[in-house]
Amino acid sequence: MTRCRLCGSEAMTSVVDLGATPPCESFLAADQLDQPEPAYPLHLRVCTDCWLAQIPPLITPEETFTQYAYFSSYSTSWVEHARTFVADAVRRLALGPDSFVVEVASNDGYLLSHVVDRGIRCLGIEPSVNVGAAARDAGVPTLTRFLDPATGADVRAEHGPADLVVANNVYAHIPDVVGFTRGLRALVADDGWVSIEVQHLLTLIEENQYDTIYHEHFQYYTVASAIRALASGGLALVDVELLPTHGGSIRLWARPSEVAGEPSRRVTDVLDREKAAGLQELSGYTEFSARVAKVRRDLLKFLVEAAERGETVVGYGAPGKGNTLLNHCGIRPDLLPYTVDRNPYKHGRFTPGTRIPVLPPERIAADKPDYVLVLPWNLRAELVEQLSYVGDWGGRLVFPIPELSIVEVASGRVTA
Missing domain, CATH: 3.40.50.150 (Vaccinia Virus protein VP39)
Known part of the structure; x- marks a missing residue:
């Protein structure tokens, strides 16, 4: 990106570079898993003349x-x-x-x-x-x-x-x-x-x-x-x-x-x-990139240590923001075997880039995982209530942002 799309200035400064990812809503059908998948740079910059933060228009609406x-x-x-x-x-x-x-x-x-x-x-x-x-x-x-x-x-x-x-x-x-x-x-x-x-x-x-x-x-x-x-x-x-x-x-x-x-x-x-x-x-803007890197390290550390202890972690939700997180962190089905979503349009599909299966929400109660990683963290209050049944078998909820927190659903108490 060389020019600001609002004021036309060339005074563009990097804020955070998240590498390259597929478009976040391009969920894959099963017959697409062996096909190439396009990925595009995801690099946020800010114009120091009008202060509009922006990414390059690499895909069209x-x-x-x-x-x-x-x-x-x-x-x-x-x-x-x-x-x-x-x-x-x-x-x-x-x-x-x-x-x-x-x-x-x-x-x-x-x-x-x-x-x-x-x-x-x-x-x-x-x-x-x-x-x-x-x-x-x-x-x-x-x-x-x-x-x-x-x-x-x-x-x-x-x-x-x-x-x-x-x-x-x-x-x-x-x-x-x-x-x-x-x-x-x-x-x-x-x-x-x-x-x-x-x-x-x-x-x-x-x-x-x-x-x-x-x-x-x-x-x-x-x-x-x-x-x-x-x-x-x-x-x-x-x-x-x-x-x-x-x-x-x-x-x-x-x-x-x-x-x-x-x-x-x-x-x-x-x-x-x-x-x-x-x-x-x-x-x-100068410290943002370092704080982003810490979110990634903390989440990966949790998932790897849970896997080494033999504990199960599954996802809840398949929002666009979740796909940015999954791709930036490099999370694959070995660490998150599936996620669930209420939207039946996504059932039987796979998350872009990371190829994690998207299943109906009922799968959580059937499998009784140790942890549920909540990807639409912005709906925290709503989902803590909706997922209260996870506490019936001692399961806990994990919220990755703004920092990693683990919630015991029965009490709503943050334990880590």
């Missing part, structure tokens, strides 16, 4: 999102998060029967279903054919397209401007951040609102959340860099909320620049936190 293995509705906590957001947005913006809500990257309708239930007109824009079909089956109107300025203009011409445009966990997934932002502006009414949720680079750095770096995530935002990205498309940040989702996210409330006015005190407070953490100078 079309390669990843035309058919997609992730269905949001399989996460109980994520569906509840969406329900709460819709209820709050309806109150905040006084949305009603005459309003129009558009969600970009609407997945399987997990969020807009709550809008439909309230009798509010809505439309999902979802590029993945399979998950978009699931949304339509659930009664959520969904257009199968990628968002760009032309798509935004077409939707506006056919359906009218949107009072609220929602873009949750997609602003990092598009390499053309300027074109995507202009698409958001084309969708939203001149006096409307845009709500964006995206992982916060501040918590990624502070909490060693390096497994959220993968090829689908082209950029990693602070509030400061998000302000610059929004401005590139004619939007201005009005307010920000700090969220616990995905280990720490920001919800950006933006409006067309002409009507935005001054940002809230919360925007100023978060900008001050980012500056204090050194994220607008190189000092905030």
Whole structure:
């Protein structure tokens, strides 16, 4: 990567190099195991002019999102998060029967279903054919397209401007951040609102959340860099909320620049936190690579020592972040014979790169392993409750990030 995709600067500095891995959602079928598997460099850099952290666009969104293995509705906590957001947005913006809500990257309708239930007109824009079909089956109107300025203009011409445009966990997934932002502006009414949720680079750095770096995530935002990205498309940040989702996210409330006015005190407070953490100078990034290396060493040491003691360790979950972790650590079926996932789309498939089988969740209770390595660590509270049955035979849960911890499920007490 020679130039920043936001400002065009060549002032790019390495943050962490995770080697080369396959795309994190390219799960393998059994008949693909003897075929070559492409891997791409995974190297995070930061632009020291606009401070947008980013990886090179080595794969296209079309390669990843035309058919997609992730269905949001399989996460109980994520569906509840969406329900709460819709209820709050309806109150905040006084949305009603005459309003129009558009969600970009609407997945399987997990969020807009709550809008439909309230009798509010809505439309999902979802590029993945399979998950978009699931949304339509659930009664959520969904257009199968990628968002760009032309798509935004077409939707506006056919359906009218949107009072609220929602873009949750997609602003990092598009390499053309300027074109995507202009698409958001084309969708939203001149006096409307845009709500964006995206992982916060501040918590990624502070909490060693390096497994959220993968090829689908082209950029990693602070509030400061998000302000610059929004401005590139004619939007201005009005307010920000700090969220616990995905280990720490920001919800950006933006409006067309002409009507935005001054940002809230919360925007100023978060900008001050980012500056204090050194994220607008190189000092905030220099130690990250060393802390990432320690996560790898600690997890491998645990798995190797458990194997030498004759103890069994299996995985829970097959998220994209888990595949970054597994590949970076070099974990194979000799140390983790399988992982399980609630999403039946992944059953009978194998994790990219590491070739670990993905099985139904019931396999854990059948095998009664000594340890369950939880790969979607961001759902810790939800999964400690869901996996409480592991304690019935004395099994324990292992969380690898932000540092290795072993949880006795019966008491919830961290023992290591």
